Amino acid sequence: MLFKKEFIMEKKSKPSLRLLWELFFTLFKIGLFTFGGGYAMIALFESEFVSKKKWMDHEEFLNMVAIAESTPGPIAINSATYIGYKQAGVLGSALCTLGVVLPSFTIIYIISIFFDAFLAISWVASAFRGIQACVVFLILNAGVKMLKKIKRPLDIAVMAATILCVVLFSVFAIKFSTIFYILIGAAIGLASYFIAKLKNKEKEESTK
Amino acid sequence: MIYLELFLTFFKIGLFTIGGGYAMIPLVREEALNFGLTESEIMNFIAVSESTPGPIAVNMATFVGSSQGGILGSAVATLGVVLPSFIIILLISALLKNLLKYAGVNAALSGVRPVVAGLILATSITMFLSVVLGLGTIDDGVSFDWRAAVILGIVWATSFGYKKWKKKAVSPILLIVTSGVLGVVFYEFLK
Numbered sequence: 001m002l003f004k005k006e007f008i009m010e011k012k013s014k015p016s017l018r019l020l021w022e023l024f025f026t027l028f029k030i031g032l033f034t035f036g037g038g039y040a041m042i043a044l045f046e047s048e049f050v051s052k053k054k055w056m057d058h059e060e061f062l063n064m065v066a067i068a069e070s071t072p073g074p075i076a077i078n079s080a081t082y083i084g085y086k087q088a089g090v091l092g093s094a095l096c097t098l099g100v101v102l103p104s105f106t107i108i109y110i111i112s113i114f115f116d117a118f119l120a121i122s123w124v125a126s127a128f129r130g131i132q133a134c135v136v137f138l139i140l141n142a143g144v145k146m147l148k149k150i151k152r153p154l155d156i157a158v159m160a161a162t163i164l165c166v167v168l169f170s171v172f173a174i175k176f177s178t179i180f181y182i183l184i185g186a187a188i189g190l191a192s193y194f195i196a197k198l199k200n201k202e203k204e205e206s207t208k
Numbered sequence: 209m210i211y212l213e214l215f216l217t218f219f220k221i222g223l224f225t226i227g228g229g230y231a232m233i234p235l236v237r238e239e240a241l242n243f244g245l246t247e248s249e250i251m252n253f254i255a256v257s258e259s260t261p262g263p264i265a266v267n268m269a270t271f272v273g274s275s276q277g278g279i280l281g282s283a284v285a286t287l288g289v290v291l292p293s294f295i296i297i298l299l300i301s302a303l304l305k306n307l308l309k310y311a312g313v314n315a316a317l318s319g320v321r322p323v324v325a326g327l328i329l330a331t332s333i334t335m336f337l338s339v340v341l342g343l344g345t346i347d348d349g350v351s352f353d354w355r356a357a358v359i360l361g362i363v364w365a366t367s368f369g370y371k372k373w374k375k376k377a378v379s380p381i382l383l384i385v386t387s388g389v390l391g392v393v394f395y396e397f398l399k
Contacts, residue, residue: 069227070308071297072225072226073223073292073297074264075263076266077290077293082301108267108282109279125395126391129356129391130387131384133359134387134388137364140332146324155321158323159329163329163330166330170334178224179235188319189316189317194315
């Protein structure tokens with residue numbers, strides 16, 4: 001029942017305006033200066049939250065990263081919401097999330113207004129044709145990094161089947177939602193967990 | 209109603225992106241193609257999202273939203289992609305502190321991880337087919353673009369060499385700038 005007590009406490013103490021502003025401004029700064037998304041941000045989060053502001057200790061930081069990684073959504077948003085809630089409740093989490101999103105939003109919106117006109121310049125279009133080859137590499141690289149973490153034979157089979165299906169369906173223009181792949185993956189994960197559990201039970205019973 | 213559609217689409221993307229950043233690219237690509245964007249437009253958006261600050265997911269949502277519905281479109285798309293995270297993290301930190309300790313949740317997540325890796329790798333393969341071989345679907349036929357293949361080779365060699373030399377990964381922005389210069393050289397001057 002520990003968490004209930006904390007929850008009430010957090011609700012009772014009203015966050016000061018100063019703290020709210022500080023939360024917003026810190027997250028705004030992080031949003032403005034991190035390139036390359038999620039994982040690049042984690043380092044900056046650590047230096048701001050743990051070293052400078054002392055909003056959390058190292059252990060809680062690792063806990064936060066674990067939650068941010070294994071829940072849906074961008075890691076940066078998850079971390080911002082988490083730290084905001086810890087420091088100043090729901091209002092704090094809303095301000096932190098707004099802070100981390102606002103720089104991206106503003107910059108990309110301004111770029112998007114001029115982007116088509118920019119691409120109409122012949123050499124810019126050529127540069128972007130070159131960049132597209134680079135995007136292929138960046139995505140491949142991100143995939144290979146994840147691939148290296150996969151060890152179990154079942155997981156390798158699931159991954160290979162996913163690749164095969166997606167590429168074939170795409171080439172033959174068959175529609176199959178990406179979400180289904182993710183749901184099937186979750187189902188396989190659950191099924192393999194329960195099968196392993198049943199097998200262990202049987203073993204225990206047979207040894208008795 | 210384009211705004212509602214954008215909001216719901218990106219809410220769905222936010223909800224099913226597990227594993228951060230690149231994990232959402234297969235989802236965004238699929239939905240962006242449904243909105244009528246082309247593969248090369250999507251890749252341009254990815255390149256810009258990578259070379260501007262902020263989470264890729266937010267950048268992509270703002271970009272696609274703006275292309276479909278102006279400023280309001282980009283606002284609802286961004287709100288959509290952020291909201292699932294926001295709600296779920298609030299729930300976890302306020303009420304479900306032990307959610308990630310349940311074996312079932314972990315089992316499901318461990319099943320999702322190889323799928324996400326597969327989706328990302330498959331996306332890079334379909335993009336490779338489109339950029340280097342001009343192949344979108346089987347009806348397109350193959351047209352080999354040697355320039356793209358050479359640029360891809362140089363980018364790979366640069367990244368590989370940098371890692372050997374400096375013992376750390378090269379910044380994606382440096383690779384994007386390099387490939388942009390190569391693009392100008394190959395497609396403007398070596399026509």
